[in-house]
Amino acid sequence: MTKEQTAIEAFNVSRSFGGVHALTGASLTARFGEVQALVGENGAGKSTLIKILGGVARPDSGTIKVRGEDVALSGPSAARALKIGTVFQELTLFPWLTVAENLFIGTEPRGRTRLIRRRLLAARAQDVFDQFAVRGIDPRELAGSLTLAQRQMVEVTSAFLHDPEILLLDEPTSALAEHDVAWLFALVRALRDRDGCVIFTSHRWAEVSSLADRITILRNGTDVATRSQLDESEAVTLMTGRTIDRLYPDRPATPRGTEVMLEAERLEGPRLRGVSFSLHRGEIVGIAGLAGQGQRELFMSLFGVNRVSRGEIRVRGVARRLKGPADAIRLGLAISFVPEDRKTEGLMLGMSVRDNLTLAVLARISRGGVIRRSREVAVATGVIDRLQIRTRNSAFQEVGELSGGNQQKVLIGRWLLIEPDILLLFDITRGVDIATKHDIYKLLAQLAEDGKAVLFYSSETEEIAKLCHRVLVIREGRIAAELAGEAADAESIVAAAIRDRHS
Amino acid sequence: MSASGAVGGWEQPPTKRWKQSLVQGSPVLLALLILVTLMVLYIVLFDAQLGRLPGLFEWTSVVNTGLPTALVAVGQSIVVLTRGIDLSVGGIVDVSNAFAATHIHAGAGSMLGWTLVILLYGAGAGAINGALIAYARLQPILVTLATLSIWQGVALEVLPQPGGTIPTTYTNLLANPNRPWGLVAIGAVALLWFVFRRTSLGVNVYAIGNDEYAARAHGIPVRRVKVATYALSGLLAAAGGLFLAASTTGGDPTEGNTFVLTSIAAVVLGGVSFQGGRGSALGALAGAFILTILVNVLFFANVNPLYQPFFQGLFLVIAVLLGSLLGRIIRRSSA
Numbered sequence: 001m002t003k004e005q006t007a008i009e010a011f012n013v014s015r016s017f018g019g020v021h022a023l024t025g026a027s028l029t030a031r032f033g034e035v036q037a038l039v040g041e042n043g044a045g046k047s048t049l050i051k052i053l054g055g056v057a058r059p060d061s062g063t064i065k066v067r068g069e070d071v072a073l074s075g076p077s078a079a080r081a082l083k084i085g086t087v088f089q090e091l092t093l094f095p096w097l098t099v100a101e102n103l104f105i106g107t108e109p110r111g112r113t114r115l116i117r118r119r120l121l122a123a124r125a126q127d128v129f130d131q132f133a134v135r136g137i138d139p140r141e142l143a144g145s146l147t148l149a150q151r152q153m154v155e156v157t158s159a160f161l162h163d164p165e166i167l168l169l170d171e172p173t174s175a176l177a178e179h180d181v182a183w184l185f186a187l188v189r190a191l192r193d194r195d196g197c198v199i200f201t202s203h204r205w206a207e208v209s210s211l212a213d214r215i216t217i218l219r220n221g222t223d224v225a226t227r228s229q230l231d232e233s234e235a236v237t238l239m240t241g242r243t244i245d246r247l248y249p250d251r252p253a254t255p256r257g258t259e260v261m262l263e264a265e266r267l268e269g270p271r272l273r274g275v276s277f278s279l280h281r282g283e284i285v286g287i288a289g290l291a292g293q294g295q296r297e298l299f300m301s302l303f304g305v306n307r308v309s310r311g312e313i314r315v316r317g318v319a320r321r322l323k324g325p326a327d328a329i330r331l332g333l334a335i336s337f338v339p340e341d342r343k344t345e346g347l348m349l350g351m352s353v354r355d356n357l358t359l360a361v362l363a364r365i366s367r368g369g370v371i372r373r374s375r376e377v378a379v380a381t382g383v384i385d386r387l388q389i390r391t392r393n394s395a396f397q398e399v400g401e402l403s404g405g406n407q408q409k410v411l412i413g414r415w416l417l418i419e420p421d422i423l424l425l426f427d428i429t430r431g432v433d434i435a436t437k438h439d440i441y442k443l444l445a446q447l448a449e450d451g452k453a454v455l456f457y458s459s460e461t462e463e464i465a466k467l468c469h470r471v472l473v474i475r476e477g478r479i480a481a482e483l484a485g486e487a488a489d490a491e492s493i494v495a496a497a498i499r500d501r502h503s
Numbered sequence: 504m505s506a507s508g509a510v511g512g513w514e515q516p517p518t519k520r521w522k523q524s525l526v527q528g529s530p531v532l533l534a535l536l537i538l539v540t541l542m543v544l545y546i547v548l549f550d551a552q553l554g555r556l557p558g559l560f561e562w563t564s565v566v567n568t569g570l571p572t573a574l575v576a577v578g579q580s581i582v583v584l585t586r587g588i589d590l591s592v593g594g595i596v597d598v599s600n601a602f603a604a605t606h607i608h609a610g611a612g613s614m615l616g617w618t619l620v621i622l623l624y625g626a627g628a629g630a631i632n633g634a635l636i637a638y639a640r641l642q643p644i645l646v647t648l649a650t651l652s653i654w655q656g657v658a659l660e661v662l663p664q665p666g667g668t669i670p671t672t673y674t675n676l677l678a679n680p681n682r683p684w685g686l687v688a689i690g691a692v693a694l695l696w697f698v699f700r701r702t703s704l705g706v707n708v709y710a711i712g713n714d715e716y717a718a719r720a721h722g723i724p725v726r727r728v729k730v731a732t733y734a735l736s737g738l739l740a741a742a743g744g745l746f747l748a749a750s751t752t753g754g755d756p757t758e759g760n761t762f763v764l765t766s767i768a769a770v771v772l773g774g775v776s777f778q779g780g781r782g783s784a785l786g787a788l789a790g791a792f793i794l795t796i797l798v799n800v801l802f803f804a805n806v807n808p809l810y811q812p813f814f815q816g817l818f819l820v821i822a823v824l825l826g827s828l829l830g831r832i833i834r835r836s837s838a
Contacts, residue, residue: 054720055722056719056720075719075722076719076720076721076722077722080722086720088720090716090717091717092714092716092717092720092721093714093717094709094710094713094714094717094718094780095713095714095780096709096712096713096780096781097709097710097713097780101706105706105710105721105723106703106706106721106722106723108703108706115698115701115702116700116701116702116703116705116706117701118700118701
């Protein structure tokens, strides 16, 4: 590989999945010694293109060239033989194998008898982690017990382990906290400086502009432009075909003296060490902090998924013991989680968009226990329009066929339908494209104006700063700081999140 | 902890190695524990009934009775580890049993030759299952239910009613009633399992059971591995049929039926997850002998043979309940 030589190319590549055109004549050229970003809305075909280049999907038509030569990638091993490494969007770790076993799958250390030396696995894995500066992950642990960020880091490490010359990363940062993103970017830059070629996708513009030497924009399955210089608003126009003048809507007026909807007092439980706060009608309160400081656990406890060992939760002033999510829903709470692992949490992938949307409100659209189909379709179609969920044939498409961001919208839509008074929104914009984010921001402001109380966590601090009335910064299971109004800008939030606890 | 020190969350103390192996190995440990408990119970009841301890003959009989089930269960567990199921083992046991009883005659050539032919048949029959499942993408339960019936029919064609003979030398080699040579076979299976775990095939079986999509993304030849697992299961079922013929010194073309459910029960008792990707064939091996000794225990506890299935079912539920409880406790305490 030499600098500026063509590394990997796609010409006029098309691919359909069961009648859905994921790619229609997309082309891409990536060079050695460069980092190329692939951007576009959810469902624009980024993941499909990465899968084709990585050898797990085959194009219906079009050609792929690697180092200038036509190739037909018969599978991931063929891609690997060409020194192509891939981190797919759906994580591919085996949950009941150890981290070490996962890291070396297919390349296990072997003895003279060609048998795998299982005893060596953990030590070798630790060496690899040391080499790549990965800390805090025990190679002997089962992969399934890692946090999502840790799993993502293991995937990335295992892709780098095979010494790729061409590296494909599909949304590698969506699960990572800022500090881990810096770690990943250092690895990517080092590879580029060794004249490697990196193609990555991301919905965070800051990452794209800081890392990419060249940006290719996909829209509706084709590439619409490739630039080396591009500003965000132009990118958004190219991606969506419409102009979004301001990403963040006006913050609704701060409610004064409205009813307290949700209160927590000295909440203790898994990873929570005495959390107290109150949430008022019409208010958006942000929960911030570094990843894994107890934010997720707080949401789980408030929704009755995790047991609270001490402390009190009051809904509209009345102390409640939540035995499960059903209790919480009855009291008017709704929670929206980004599926930690998009494959499993929350949605029934084999069922239709309609079935998934109306699941929590079946009683309302039934008569005598029998679901009225016409009502159901009307209700589902309403949500699909309101959230602009991209489906092929209306409400009847299987959720599993939608792109990741659109699956997330279905999840949000389900909770909007039960018309809750209190919304617990956990990282709902993760992995969502910019136009959809804009839609979600507007929705959030609208909900607050309608008098809902919203508790909002996001892995992007900027969002919290721009959308929330008040921000609670969590550190090690405690509320470390409360910021409001002008004081709650992104810098102050980050500063409060990382401040040493001894100072 | 400084803010820059931890990657992906709080820094956690490295988990103790023995705790990890306890979490992963707890199902096998539990199966062995149940096995030992039942053995003690058997000894006590035997002594209470007959006024003496069970001797070499009794233990040899336990080994010889349990061995066919154990072999079939080990094969079954490999298939279950890939998230499949093999019901056809019953039919394959029948055919191999019927062929053994009608074709094996005294003489080294006949014994060795037919043993090889029958084992090859088992592997081939399994490979057919595997091909239909992996390449034609049919449901494992459907395919193996169909081939179960087919092989049962073939067995009746070969040996229409119980009968046939097995040369005494053959019986003495595989299922000697006076010396527990069967233990050698058990040891060999256990040893082969340790080897299997250290081959690519072994790793791939676990990977596929964990997540088939991920396995494909890692370039694992999913379809070939599946064919191999069903072929292994068929091979072990045929071996089970041979040991069965040897210990009963004759053939019964319908005896294999019981192996369908006992092999599955042994897999469950051994802690192999039907979700795939978790467990060990050693557990299934222990599970098979648990079921064998349980029959003896019930016999010496003077349980009316008519009610035996009732107690067997009760035992199965309690054992599995115990297993899941224990697993939860261990996981919580090491979390």
